[in-house]
Amino acid sequence: MLNKQFRSVLFAGVAALAVTACGADDVASPGAGGNVTINNNSTPTPTPPATPPSPPSGTPATDCPTGTANVGTITTGGGEMARNCQVSGVIQGNLTLPKRPDTANTIYSLSGAVEVGIDGGATGILTIEPGVTIFGSSGGDFLLVNRGSQLFAEGTASSPIIFTSRQNVLGDAGADSIGQWGGIVLLGRAPISDCATGAASNPGGTRADCEAIVEGPSNAVYGGTLPADSSGRLSYVQVRYPGFEVSPGNELNGITMAGVGSGTFFQNIQVHNSSDDGVEWFGGRVNGKNLVMTGIDDDSVDSDSGFQGANQFVLAVQRPNGGDKVMEADSNGDEDAEPRQRHKLANITFISNGGDEVAHLRGGGDYEFYNAVFNGPDQCINIDGSATVQAAGAAADENGPPIFQSTFLSCGSAFEDDGNITVAAIQTLFNAGTNNTENGTSTLATAAWPLAFINGANETAVTPFAASGADPFFEDVNYIGAVQDANDMRFMGWTCGLYAADPDCTAAPVIG
Structure with missing residues (x-):
């Protein structure tokens, strides 16, 4: 979450990479397995020579593009030299x-x-072509796009752009590897509500002096008065093994969207095994579609500081050995600050592995869920703060308590009372919507990921809500959840680890 104090950060240098060669301890004894009877009338079969390792495939370029430095070659875990x-x-x-x-x-x-x-x-513009792989070697390696500049990282469904770690490139990343490099930070000039400089609130997003310092980097500023600001275009992008704790409570996320405006294109994105949040929105107005969070160690989806935007087709699946909340929403304790947060989500599937509740809503924001599937062994929904559940009109842009339509819950318990908003109050809010299921039985099925996320009979039986009436950014579809069925092609081909036909995320990216 946002720390509103100015901070200076000294990043640690890149750690040395130790490479250990394999020994010959696994050579089998010819007598292993019991007594051997020799037939003197037969010709002994000669032991075949050991197969030499295959040479690296592909031919590395002889030079580097203008603006980059030639630092030698690297051989990937897949045997490619680049x-x-x-x-x-x-x-x-x-x-x-x-x-x-x-x-x-x-x-x-x-x-x-x-x-x-x-x-x-x-200003600067960084353009990354489809199929490119970029890696960082430590938590101090990250990409930051300052206000007024832009990133154009547009892959394709068959050639996604991959940001990952050196360990992953070398084939040394495992199922529980996290935080092996920094991440991506986009800073924009759209309105925010929590100011490190300027007024304590930002009514209607019109105060030019409401700015803040983003998590992670040192003294990087975001926020402004341009709701339609553009930080570029990101599409068909994988971000593997990011996240890094710069100092206690101050982390780099997989992707940080801070004050990012609605002119930014943000679709077809996967963040995998981030040590902090998957994507965190600090204020801003950007919308997003086709977002995948897998194996996130903190919150998969996190929004605060007056974020107002819509997300559709969001799949968040925690890995078996990690994860906190699937979704956390807050406003840094500044519940009266404006613009008031309004996060709208449609066709989402949130799968917890028991790190905490599936969704934790607080901070006096407005939250809307349409065609949602929540699943986990603990609680599905926790709501805190009287301002979060108050009636519309109490603030200049107050839209009222959380909205749930066509939402299917299958958790250990539907709602949590942690001494704040009671279970009965949350239940009343939930049941105010239509076609909601409070205590459902999950019939989610697996693809390749360890936890199931494909709709089964019970999820399919829920009547979907026409979400376009809540926001024109939303598409109307005839199912709830992020994935309709096993034949749904929305996330196939450009993600890693979700489907058997797609690469495993631990595998080194293909360079050539």
């Missing part, structure tokens, strides 16, 4: 990271804090 072209410092003007042919294998790496543009100064 030229390592490093990006560092501040990008001013235009820089493109091209996808080069198989005869010139190229991978890109981040060195330290790579910034696009300078806040209040020179």
Whole structure:
């Protein structure tokens, strides 16, 4: 969550990578398994020579694109050799990271804090072509796009852009690996509610002096008066093994969206095994569609600081050995600050592994759920704060208590009372909607991920809500949840680990 104090952060250097070669301890004894009878009338079968390891495949490029540094070659865990072209410092003007042919294998790496543009100064545009892989070696390696600058990372369904860790490139990432590099931070000029400088509130998003310092990076500013601000376009992007605790309570998320405006395109995104949140929105107006969070160690979906936006087709599945809340929503304890948060979600599937409740709503915001599936062994919904459940009209942009329509709950218990809003009060709010199921039995089925997320008979039986009436950004579909059935192609092909036909997230990305 947002720390509103100014902080200066000194990032640790990149840790040395130790590589251990395999020994010959696994050579079998010819007598293993019991007594051996020799037939002297037969010709002994010669022992075949050991098969030498295959040489690396592909041909590394001989040089690096302009604006990057040649730091040698790297051989991936998949046996590919590629030229390592490093990006560092501040990008001013235009820089493109091209996808080069198989005869010139190229991978890109981040060195330290790579910034696009300078806040209040020179602007920058970073363009990343489909199929490109970029890695970081430590928590101090991350990408930050300053206000006024833009990132254009647009992959395709068959050639996603992959941001990942050096360990993953080398084939050393495991199912529970997290926090192996920093992450992506987008800073925009859209309205926010929690100010580190300027007034204590930002009525209607019109105060030019309401700005804040983002989590993680040192003194990076976000917020402003441009609701339609654009930080670029992100589509068909995987972010694997990100997140890093810079200092206690101050972390880099998989993707941080801070003051990002509605002019930003944000669709077809996967964040996998982040040590902090998957995606966290600090204020802003950006919408998002086709978002996948897998194996997140903190909150998969986190919004605060007056975020007002819509998300549809959101799949969040915690891994078996990690995870906190699937969704956390707050406003940093500043419940009277404006713009009041309004987070609208349609066609979501949130699967907890018992780290905590599925959704925790607080901070005096407005929250709307349409065609949702919540599943977990503990509580489904926890709501805190009288301002979160108050009637419409109490604040300038107050829309009332949380809304649930066509929402299917299958948890150990539907609601949680932690000494704040009672179970009875939450139950009344939930039952005010239509086609809601409070104590359902999950029939979710598995694809390849360890926890099930494919709709079964009970989820399919729920009558869906026409979500476009709640927000024109939403599409009307004839099912609840993020995934209709096993034949739903929405997330197939461009994600990792979800389906048997797709790459496992622990596998090294294919470079050539």
